[in-house]
Amino acid sequence: MSVVAVPGSKSVTARALFLAAAADGTTVLRRPLLSDDTDGFAEGLTRLGYDVRREAEEWHVTGRPQGPAAAEAEVFCRDAATAARFLPALAAAGHGTFRFDASAQMRRRPVAPLTEALRSLGVDLTHEEAEGHLPLTVVADGIKGGEIDLDASLSSQFLTALLLTGPLTAEGLRIRVTGIVSVPYVEITLAMMRRFGVTVTREGDTFVVPPGGYRAVDYAVEPDASTASYFFAAAALTGRSATVPGLGAGALQGDLQFVEVLRGMGADVEIGPDSTTVTGTGRLSGTTVAMRDISDTMPTLAAIAPFADGPVRIEDVYNTRVKECDRLEACAVNLRRQGIQVETGRDWIEIQPGTPAPVEIACHGDHRIAMSFAVAGLRTPGTTFDDPGCVKKTFPGFHAFFAGVRAEWGV
Numbered sequence: 001m002s003v004v005a006v007p008g009s010k011s012v013t014a015r016a017l018f019l020a021a022a023a024d025g026t027t028v029l030r031r032p033l034l035s036d037d038t039d040g041f042a043e044g045l046t047r048l049g050y051d052v053r054r055e056a057e058e059w060h061v062t063g064r065p066q067g068p069a070a071a072e073a074e075v076f077c078r079d080a081a082t083a084a085r086f087l088p089a090l091a092a093a094g095h096g097t098f099r100f101d102a103s104a105q106m107r108r109r110p111v112a113p114l115t116e117a118l119r120s121l122g123v124d125l126t127h128e129e130a131e132g133h134l135p136l137t138v139v140a141d142g143i144k145g146g147e148i149d150l151d152a153s154l155s156s157q158f159l160t161a162l163l164l165t166g167p168l169t170a171e172g173l174r175i176r177v178t179g180i181v182s183v184p185y186v187e188i189t190l191a192m193m194r195r196f197g198v199t200v201t202r203e204g205d206t207f208v209v210p211p212g213g214y215r216a217v218d219y220a221v222e223p224d225a226s227t228a229s230y231f232f233a234a235a236a237l238t239g240r241s242a243t244v245p246g247l248g249a250g251a252l253q254g255d256l257q258f259v260e261v262l263r264g265m266g267a268d269v270e271i272g273p274d275s276t277t278v279t280g281t282g283r284l285s286g287t288t289v290a291m292r293d294i295s296d297t298m299p300t301l302a303a304i305a306p307f308a309d310g311p312v313r314i315e316d317v318y319n320t321r322v323k324e325c326d327r328l329e330a331c332a333v334n335l336r337r338q339g340i341q342v343e344t345g346r347d348w349i350e351i352q353p354g355t356p357a358p359v360e361i362a363c364h365g366d367h368r369i370a371m372s373f374a375v376a377g378l379r380t381p382g383t384t385f386d387d388p389g390c391v392k393k394t395f396p397g398f399h400a401f402f403a404g405v406r407a408e409w410g411v
């Protein structure tokens with residue numbers, strides 16, 4: 001058995017940073033994720049004029065309920081959609097001129113439903129190049145609040161941005177949502193807002209966010225469940241056992257449900273109060289699974305799918321096409337290059353059993369493609385990567401850490 005202590009959650013760290021910045025008082029963040037995304041988020045807050053002090057595993061953020069201290073700022077969101085979608089909403093609730101830009105990868109990803117919603121609330125927001133994409137400039141003068149419609153079928157992050165911002169508006173927000181994906185991420189948002197003192201209520205499809213401030217707290221970040229999926233999958237694939245501490249029955253993150261997919265394929269799964277263990281049984285059966293709620297783990301499953309004894313079909317994952325890359329396409333192309341038979345449709349992929357050939361994996365600058373195929377590489381010696389460093393988005397130390405687990409398992 002191996003105890004695999006994975007780094008903190010990206011999603012929880014980003015939300016905690018936002019909430020801490022918006023709260024009255026100084027928040028202590030324990031064991032935040034140290035990665036490019038969260039570094040970019042924290043740097044963005046600093047640029048907006050917030051006081052963020054980072055000491056390794058403990059970050060201190062002094063909030064400003066009235067909004068950014070800076071009257072003008074340029075924020076570079078790197079590859080992080082959390083920063084690119086949450087920070088413009090935070091800035092809009094303040095007063096000043098704030099410009100947001102991002103990497104080429106993030107510039108390609110949509111923000112239109114969010115920016116249209118902000119505009120309908122009266123925010124002066126201009127897209128500099130392509131409409132609905134970064135770079136964009138917000139000329140902020142507070143948000144009065146009110147009622148808005150939001151299409152969250154491409155990303156739940158638009159809704160999270162507005163929910164987090166709601167308490168900073170004068171009258172609160174009523175957000176009527178259609179077509180939502182990644183619902184468990186919205187649950188993380190609501191649970192964390194409650195922890196910082198704000199309760200959102202629901203009336204059917206409408207989220208009702210009251211005005212009134214957040215309070216600073218002492219917040220421990222739980223380990224990242226999407227990152228844990230690589231070690232759970234590796235255990236299932238190699239007949240080993242992986243225990244991830246800090247992620248148990250009370251975990252906030254929906255991606256922990258990936259272990260239920262592995263259970264359905266034949267792995268032994270034990271979810272304790274504060275840890276989860278997956279033990280491989282030497283067998284992986286084929287499966288059909290809808291991953292709309294846990295789509296960051298789609299590449300994890302796709303990469304190990306050829307080792308199942310029947311077809312693996314993953315459905316309802318259209319929005320994986322607008323992540324760091326078109327993940328359905330990237331998985332299909334890499335699997336085909338390995339000699340595996342794959343079919344894809346608009347929102348699904350089906351992978352046939354086979355023996356993958358060792359090839360160079362095309363990462364498309366996507367940390368999840370790299371980490372997923374590294375797991376599959378346990379059974380395909382000779383697998384290499386065109387851009388192994390792209391893991392820095394959420395887990396800069398992944399390759400060394402993974403090598404340590406392999407050494408412990410002797411695989």
Ligand SMILES: O=C(O)C1=C[C@@H](OP(=O)(O)O)[C@@H](O)[C@H](O)C1
Pocket residue numbers: 010011012014082154155156157160181182185295296319
């Ligand atoms: O809110 C969040 O922290 C996230 C929401 C999900 O995105 P979508 O809502 O775009 O699916 C997920 O894929 C992403 O990694 C993190």
Ligand SMILES: C=C(OP(=O)(O)O)C(=O)O
Pocket residue numbers: 079080081082296323324368394
């Ligand atoms: C989709 C992801 O990230 P982002 O927060 O940039 O959307 C991801 O981490 O898989």
